[in-house]
Amino acid sequence: METVETAGSAPAAVIVAIDGPSGTGKSSTSKAVAAQLGLSYLDTGAQYRAITWWMVHNGIELTDPTAIAAVAGKPEIVSGTDPLSPTITVDGTDVAGPIRTTEVTSKVSAVSAVPEVRARITELQRTIAASAEKGIVVEGRDIGTTVLPDADLKIFLTASPEARAARRSGELKGADVAATREALIKRDAADSSRKTSPLAKAGDAVEVDTTELTLQQVIECVVTLVEEKRAAK
Numbered sequence: 001m002e003t004v005e006t007a008g009s010a011p012a013a014v015i016v017a018i019d020g021p022s023g024t025g026k027s028s029t030s031k032a033v034a035a036q037l038g039l040s041y042l043d044t045g046a047q048y049r050a051i052t053w054w055m056v057h058n059g060i061e062l063t064d065p066t067a068i069a070a071v072a073g074k075p076e077i078v079s080g081t082d083p084l085s086p087t088i089t090v091d092g093t094d095v096a097g098p099i100r101t102t103e104v105t106s107k108v109s110a111v112s113a114v115p116e117v118r119a120r121i122t123e124l125q126r127t128i129a130a131s132a133e134k135g136i137v138v139e140g141r142d143i144g145t146t147v148l149p150d151a152d153l154k155i156f157l158t159a160s161p162e163a164r165a166a167r168r169s170g171e172l173k174g175a176d177v178a179a180t181r182e183a184l185i186k187r188d189a190a191d192s193s194r195k196t197s198p199l200a201k202a203g204d205a206v207e208v209d210t211t212e213l214t215l216q217q218v219i220e221c222v223v224t225l226v227e228e229k230r231a232a233k
């Protein structure tokens with residue numbers, strides 16, 4: 001009887017969900033893991049930031065969820081999923097820089113709490129994940145719980161508020177650590193307490209506390225977990 005040749009065949013697509021609060025290392029870990037394993041990469045926070053940027057740019061009243069909901073379907077958001085050079089555009093404009101301002105950061109939780117915004121962005125995320133041939137690492141707040149509940153691997157990253165604030169203020173050169181810590185805690189509270197798909201650990205997610213780990217250690221840990229899942233597929 002002939003044996004089926006499997007050696008050298010393409011591995012099945014693998015879907016990895018990485019969630020957690022701000023500054024736990026989601027973006028850096030996800031990009032590195034995806035690059036190392038030849039997978040696509042999606043930063044869902046960038047999508048919520050992009051729709052928030054569009055609302056600010058168009059003078060939408062962000063204290064009014066009805067006003068936000070009414071225009072949630074208008075901007076066209078496109079994410080490039082190469083982990084070595086991820087991109088994000090709104091109606092064709094590159095917004096990679098403008099979405100990182102303190103103004104957008106302070107307003108994104110109000111916009112991302114609106115159910116019409118979440119429905120629109122969630123649909124987009126599922127379409128992108130489904131079209132990733134080799135698989136994808138998707139990072140955010142509700143990927144394991146809501147967006148991709150059937151993901152092959154779910155990781156929930158945590159770290160102490162002190163470590164997260166130190167990391168973030170290191171990025172925003174000259175930013176005050178105490179003020180950064182307060183802003184992070186405020187955003188986490190808003191993201192965790194909203195009614196529609198709040199920031200939460202999925203029951204079947206592997207929790208990794210990164211407080212005492214180097215970024216390289218976290219990457220190695222996640223790569224090992226993905227390889228185990230791939231081998232079992």
Ligand SMILES: Nc1ncnc2c1ncn2[C@@H]1O[C@H](COP(=O)(O)OP(=O)(O)O)[C@@H](O)[C@H]1O
Pocket residue numbers: 020021022023024025026027028029167168171210213214215216218
């Ligand atoms: N384990 C770690 N140890 C030290 N610094 C880290 C670690 N993980 C990430 N960082 C750094 O912390 C900052 C925030 O990381 P990032 O990946 O953007 O977090 P998140 O996407 O969860 O907000 C980046 O400057 C990153 O290089």
Ligand SMILES: Nc1ccn([C@@H]2O[C@H](COP(=O)(O)OP(=O)(O)O)[C@@H](O)[C@H]2O)c(=O)n1
Pocket residue numbers: 021022023044045046048049108109110112113139140141142143187191
């Ligand atoms: N899956 C996601 C990802 C982000 N978000 C929202 O988008 C904001 C920005 O996410 P981000 O990942 O860019 O934030 P940082 O951790 O990089 O600071 C979060 O504070 C949430 O309000 C969300 O609601 N759901």
